Amino acid sequence: MTPDTDSQRTIVSSSFERHDLPLEESFTISRGTTDTATVLTVELEDETGRVGVGGAGPASYYDETPDSVEEVLPKLLEAVESIGDPHAQQVIEERLAALAPDEAAARAAVSIAVHDLAATQADEPLYRRWGLDGARAPTTSYTIGIDSPDGMHDRAQRARERGYDVLKVKLGTDADRDRLEAVREAAPDARIRVDANCAWTPEEGIKNTEWLADLSVEFLEQPVPSEDIDGLRRISEEGALPIAADESCVTATDVPAVADAVDIVVVKLMKCGGLRPAQRQILAAKAHGLDVMLGCMTESNASIAGACQLTPLVEYADLDGALLLESDVYDGVAMSDGKIDLTSVARGVGISPR
Template identity: 40%
Template sequence: MKVVLRTFDLKLKHTFTISRESYDVQPTLIVELQSEGFSGYGEATSNPYYKITVASMQHNLEKIIPFIEKITDETPEEFWDIAHRLLGNDMFSLCALDIAYNDLYARKKDKKLYELWGYATNNNPKTDFTIGIDRIEKMVSKMKEMPWPIYKIKLGTKEDIAIVTELRTHTDAIFRIDANCSWTVDETINNAVELKKLGVEFLEQPLQADNWEGHAAVFKHSVLPVIADESCIIEDDVAKCHHHFHGVNVKLVKCGGLTSARRMIAHAKKLGMKTMVGCMTESSVGISAIAHLLPELNYVDMDGALLLAEDIATGITISNGIINYSELNGTGVQLIS
């Protein structure tokens, strides 16, 4: 097996702002695994919140290429265990490798990944479309530019309720709110009352990630369901989130890819929690991988590639929130040359 690493700077259509940062370009790393005439593709983006850079991922992966290239016919689960031992806590690099290997493995089996897993796709959830923090009139403009059945609205300002109130006058779409750790317990509980009146479906990660006492209070008193994101990074975090959140948002880059994400989703479902997978601002390489988990999810946020000025790959397509799979096997990805 041969490993090929590529780096790209993904330019966004609009400046993207959340409570803690703004950016116009998203650096990303693409891993290609080549074997027996097939190629599998994986992706992981840089992330300042988790102190991950493309250079650090590339450095870590280059060190283990000789070991990875000796792997032949291991299952994705066996591959994940090997790669995890080699990479340690670098889950972002592990994610890129794991997605690429799952893609390659399914292509060799002449199947789409969801077919290999035995999933039925007839009841897949729709994806939301994200509206980043901006001036209210700009947020309205972005929403009108992309009519959509479900919006995820980023908040964390002094005008949060005013923002949602104004957006609601322009659409009947479902609203989901992501405060990215920016609210207090009292703000969350009080905001939930007003936001429920405005047609909000749930709140995502309103408090700081490690405020477990606060999460418990919000879980008990919020009139809206609360979904964990920054508080749910790796597999062990699912159990921690039980009785603190109503559901978990699993991010492939944070947990180490599709293999570990499937285990996290299964664990959450056993605990009676809602399941969601979210994305970063990724190309169609990472986004297409998420699509194969849809049959196991209650909610999904996989609009990352829609936010780009120009994609670097083809794969799944999205129309009015509905995800359509590629005709290709594996994750269905092909890099644009």
């Protein structure tokens, strides 16, 4: 194969599109309910017609909306086109951060597309470019949103029938114990994690870990509000389960503050702003002796496939965003039964149009 010339690798055009993707079932967490995931997808093209794809799944909790992403993307894409070289990832990341410091999902979309194009040009999967072992990708959990106890029982049963062995259960309601007991009854042999999305007090968290542990829950994610690091620490010290920080740990610089308060950090591209920031947050967590879960919002395969490339680095994966969709605009990394199959990625991050 003749190596590319610089001009053949250069980004010559870019575009983005907004999609309203219906969910299979309405999805409720302690903060509210959604029926649709509004995502934005980005495409970058080089001179030979090779395409890099990425996606943004903005979360209003982090003050980002589809409108705000749509507004900032032209500026970010213009910057990437002016840099031109998709392999100039350090420079691109710095420029994006300067242009849109508060728009992490928009930056993540561009970051994924740039990495996808660069690895596609090299004709290699991205995780291989990083030297990672694809066989180490952990199985993803499948999320059971808040519903009536009977509804959650049925959702868990359907998830088990579809082959998902690891469930993440959303709690933070007035009858959490009934709900989790219903899920456990429907999935007696599943590995179960619980996410309370900031809904409990430290006292409730400590008390609840006892029955959560009795129901063989593996760990408890974000029981208290994001700013309550002392609350996380108290539940870790006095409660019966390992604790994970999600809303309390947005980027790498948040890791030291939670390091002695939790056992696990949840890293999401849409919180930290891209693949390089996610890698740094993972390594910062490891440096503090913490385990890591790679998570997501409700997202298209156009962004989930990017996160999948980092999974050999982490202990836990919660990358079911696209599994919850009724339809998507791209195919991504194969995830049959929740098993993230990185060998299915031929090149880039493994995104292809449907």
